[in-house]
Amino acid sequence: MGQKVRLLKLPDELEEIERLIIPGGESTVLKKLMQFWGWEKAIYDFHESGRAVWGTCAGMILLASRTGDPRLDGLGLMDIDIERNGYGTQLDSFEEGGDVVSGGKTSRTSMVFIRAPRIARVGEGVEVLGRLNDEATLVKEGNALASSFHPELCEDTYVEQIFLSV
DSSP states (O other): OOOOOOOOOSGGGGGGOSEEEEOOSOHHHHHHHHHHHTHHHHHHHHHHTTOEEEEETHHHHHHEEEOSOGGGOOOOOEEEEEETTTTOOGGGOEEEEEEEEETTEEEEEEEEESSOOEEEEEOTTOEEEEEETTEEEEEEETTEEEESSOGGGSSOOHHHHHHHHO
């Protein structure tokens, strides 16, 4: 999409970027590594400075207010509650078409769910931009975006375009 990207290893490298994507993976491991290396405060400060943050799958869990698991209390950057593995185990992973709203237009897009978290509650200030059936799968609050699914595994770039406009 014409964007310059880089892998960050240390929290102070956040000063060199405008947008941050927190990827999927194992949320408990990500949380422990974030605590060990001091990423929590750095990401919180990054977000507070007005720069955009996007969490996909496990990254969404880390942005949430509540996770139902005290070991995984999120950064609280989004007023959402998450149910870990809400769509099932690794064996239950699936791809299905869902709706994404971008620029006032609703588009059908493929959504890949891999041991994905389910959004159990959406707070008042949170905008639902994507749905699978009647469930929120893509949400935005201020300069934070979160997706239950993995848009990077899909052909279209609807969600990436939304992130670039945050």
